[in-house]
Amino acid sequence: MEINEAFVQKLADEVIKQLSSSEHSNQAQAQAGWMAPKRDYSGYKQAVKGMDPKEVVIGVGPAFQREIGATICGLDLKEVIKNIRAGIEEEGMVPRVVKILKTSDVCFMALEAAKLSGSGIGVGVQSKGTTVIHQKDLYPLSNLELFPQAPLMTLEMYRAIGKNAAKYVKGEPVTPISAVNDPMVRPKYQVKAALMHIKETEQVDQEVPIIEWEG
Amino acid sequence: MRSKRIEILDQRPVNKDGFINEWPEMGFSAMSSPYDPQPSVKVVDGVITEMDGKKREEFDFLDQFIADYGINIDKAESAMAVSALEIARMIVDINVSRKEILDLVSGITPAKMVEVINYLNVVELMMGMQKMRARKVPGNQAHITNLKDDPVQLAADAAEGALRGFSEEETTMAIARYAPLSATALLIGSQVGRSGVLTQCSAEEATELELGIRGLTTYAETLSVYGTEQVFTDGDDTPYSKAFLTSAYASRGLKVRFTSGSGSEVLMGMAEKKSMLYLECRCLYVTKGAGAQGTQNGSVSCIGIPGSVPGGIREVMGENLVASLLGLECASSNDQSFSNSDMRRTARTMLQFMPGTDFIFSGYAAEPNYDNVFAGSNFDAEDFDDYNVLQRDMQVDGGLKPVSEDEVIRVRCKAGKAVQAAFKALGLAEITDEQIEAVTYAHGSKDTLNRDSAADIMAAEDLMKKGITGIDVVKALAENGFKDIADHILNMLKQRVVGDYMQTAAILDKDFRVMSGVNTPNDYQGPGTGYRVEGERWEEIKAIPHIIDPNDF
Numbered sequence: 024m025e026i027n028e029a030f031v032q033k034l035a036d037e038v039i040k041q042l043s044s045s046e047h048s049n050q051a052q053a054q055a056g057w058m059a060p061k062r063d064y065s066g067y068k069q070a071v072k073g074m075d076p077k078e079v080v081i082g083v084g085p086a087f088q089r090e091i092g093a094t095i096c097g098l099d100l101k102e103v104i105k106n107i108r109a110g111i112e113e114e115g116m117v118p119r120v121v122k123i124l125k126t127s128d129v130c131f132m133a134l135e136a137a138k139l140s141g142s143g144i145g146v147g148v149q150s151k152g153t154t155v156i157h158q159k160d161l162y163p164l165s166n167l168e169l170f171p172q173a174p175l176m177t178l179e180m181y182r183a184i185g186k187n188a189a190k191y192v193k194g195e196p197v198t199p200i201s202a203v204n205d206p207m208v209r210p211k212y213q214v215k216a217a218l219m220h221i222k223e224t225e226q227v228d229q230e231v232p233i234i235e236w237e238g
Numbered sequence: 239m240r241s242k243r244i245e246i247l248d249q250r251p252v253n254k255d256g257f258i259n260e261w262p263e264m265g266f267s268a269m270s271s272p273y274d275p276q277p278s279v280k281v282v283d284g285v286i287t288e289m290d291g292k293k294r295e296e297f298d299f300l301d302q303f304i305a306d307y308g309i310n311i312d313k314a315e316s317a318m319a320v321s322a323l324e325i326a327r328m329i330v331d332i333n334v335s336r337k338e339i340l341d342l343v344s345g346i347t348p349a350k351m352v353e354v355i356n357y358l359n360v361v362e363l364m365m366g367m368q369k370m371r372a373r374k375v376p377g378n379q380a381h382i383t384n385l386k387d388d389p390v391q392l393a394a395d396a397a398e399g400a401l402r403g404f405s406e407e408e409t410t411m412a413i414a415r416y417a418p419l420s421a422t423a424l425l426i427g428s429q430v431g432r433s434g435v436l437t438q439c440s441a442e443e444a445t446e447l448e449l450g451i452r453g454l455t456t457y458a459e460t461l462s463v464y465g466t467e468q469v470f471t472d473g474d475d476t477p478y479s480k481a482f483l484t485s486a487y488a489s490r491g492l493k494v495r496f497t498s499g500s501g502s503e504v505l506m507g508m509a510e511k512k513s514m515l516y517l518e519c520r521c522l523y524v525t526k527g528a529g530a531q532g533t534q535n536g537s538v539s540c541i542g543i544p545g546s547v548p549g550g551i552r553e554v555m556g557e558n559l560v561a562s563l564l565g566l567e568c569a570s571s572n573d574q575s576f577s578n579s580d581m582r583r584t585a586r587t588m589l590q591f592m593p594g595t596d597f598i599f600s601g602y603a604a605e606p607n608y609d610n611v612f613a614g615s616n617f618d619a620e621d622f623d624d625y626n627v628l629q630r631d632m633q634v635d636g637g638l639k640p641v642s643e644d645e646v647i648r649v650r651c652k653a654g655k656a657v658q659a660a661f662k663a664l665g666l667a668e669i670t671d672e673q674i675e676a677v678t679y680a681h682g683s684k685d686t687l688n689r690d691s692a693a694d695i696m697a698a699e700d701l702m703k704k705g706i707t708g709i710d711v712v713k714a715l716a717e718n719g720f721k722d723i724a725d726h727i728l729n730m731l732k733q734r735v736v737g738d739y740m741q742t743a744a745i746l747d748k749d750f751r752v753m754s755g756v757n758t759p760n761d762y763q764g765p766g767t768g769y770r771v772e773g774e775r776w777e778e779i780k781a782i783p784h785i786i787d788p789n790d791f
Contacts, residue, residue: 127507128472163474165442166414172613196692202385202412206575206607206614207254213542214256217505221264224507 067234070121073141082136085226094152110185122236133157142192151219252579265509268553273511277350290349303477307527310344317345326357332764348519355556368593370562372743372755376594378637379406381601383611387416393427397653399604400431403638405745410440417441419698421454427653429726434746453708457493465517468508481528491734495532496525501543532567534600555589567743573601575614606682651678663714667697
């Protein structure tokens, strides 16, 4: 929770800083349209379609582990990836992580990952923690499993997501991960979610291909 | 040293809510932004060549769609010549009829609409809604969902919700692939509680359309539109594709409404520095232009965003009024948890409750909020009695009524049994008597038995593969002891052939008679006119439980 508080405080500070600067000069006002400058991803290795039928591709969002280091509830993104990978490996499948820069929409992210995946199963993870398990031949806004309430996610759930993604590859009947729900998530987190998503969306660059991601 | 009073205040629920200062560059401004355009229009040879400061060649696809289909071009120049202040005054003037306002407003642009709404305070917005709502009698809609996607509980909650007075019921799923099973359970359960209730299943658009075409739902609502081009294209859509989808539903005789609401563009990081009200006006003009009879709006699932900025809740009511000013049916949100403070969440709902809208809630959680898979509604099953008392206190028709425990138990049990029989006959998932019993007496999914969700999902896939339709459901019920429910569902399917319920703001009474903005229009024009709560309906509202009996003393 400390990470969470610290992160939120940092975001809030950023907002206040930009708000107050926008009151003072026109130049600063123009800059207030940005939370962080766009990062250059040239030189990264372009991701290609996998051939391994055991492969599950995890597609992460544009700001992942760069502009944003932890999910909305403060989980370190490195740990998030570690747990999804572990879940996939425990079921005998092979994980691969890529970064998707052309969209910040989690469904499209997951679908891109699924299309790259040797098995056709992919997992999309936004930097704020929202996650989807997708399959390459489904409609973009459809999915195998969706975890919309990022503030309620735990590392154990990310591990279970990895396991279930792997089970879909194996063609076993999969029991979906039990839904969790907190009706008060919205008043508490929606503004934070917006700020994090704005930060992620700022890094979107439609011209940049999907890249291999080591973290 | 800290002030003990401030310490107490800091701990109040309202201080758990998220607030932020206005930040127009990121779209965090409710009613107006310094970057909003100035209203203008130019018409040449019957074509709008300039709108809100932009020349036609600078239009994005929303501007173009609105200019071509959302505005009454013949009226545009004359309507734009009337000042925004004058239009605002006409809206609250009881001597000006709803029809005159609709006629005038049909010619104004989105930026002008923003200007008009900015002249109205919340009481005036409510006065406007009282006059501009499409249907004479207000209505209410329920969310019917549970965390386990349990079809038996869906049917029971649908039956109870229908009994309590909801005219429409909407479901969605924790696991999307349950959709066909959920739609079917909702359809059956609703008709057990009260014949004539409309049902829908919020799902991915192609799935939702197929469920509608098959007759497993009786209306559609989740056709989402957005106020900026970027958000639209991010969702793989355009106003034209939405118009096409609308006509796909219309071709099969299904009632359709769109969904939009302020804050979505902010949440997606693509607000183009415009105010929430301006972007929502664009959505509503697209909705009208696409030929949809109505909208679900009022921020909806993004309510935390307008709720976080100054004037945000005024803006939400403002956008509801814009929908009604454009002649659209307005299902006015209140459907998403909004505040940790009971005071704040109630106050927010009063803006729609007091004047009455076509649907005050576009999803009142008819289950406990922990089971609400839309992530929580502003009111839930535990608020039923509070809501009924509010209706009684103020002599306001909020669309619900008090019910007896006996009736609740009876309809819940019957709904469970009907779904059990139908699923058995259709070769879907097995439902045991123990499950029905648990659901009958349950408050929520914490009180029910677990189901085999892998098997249920297979049954849902089977239902689609076998091509099961509404008629198959009718047959299954009719041949297995539920002829009355079969008749009700058959009557719902007939509506699609007749088509009258596709008219603006249509609902059905228990005898399947349509009540819409066309055959029962809102005729409010000041005291002594319009809908008044009286007669049988007033008696119904008065009859709350826990009344003191003087004979007891």
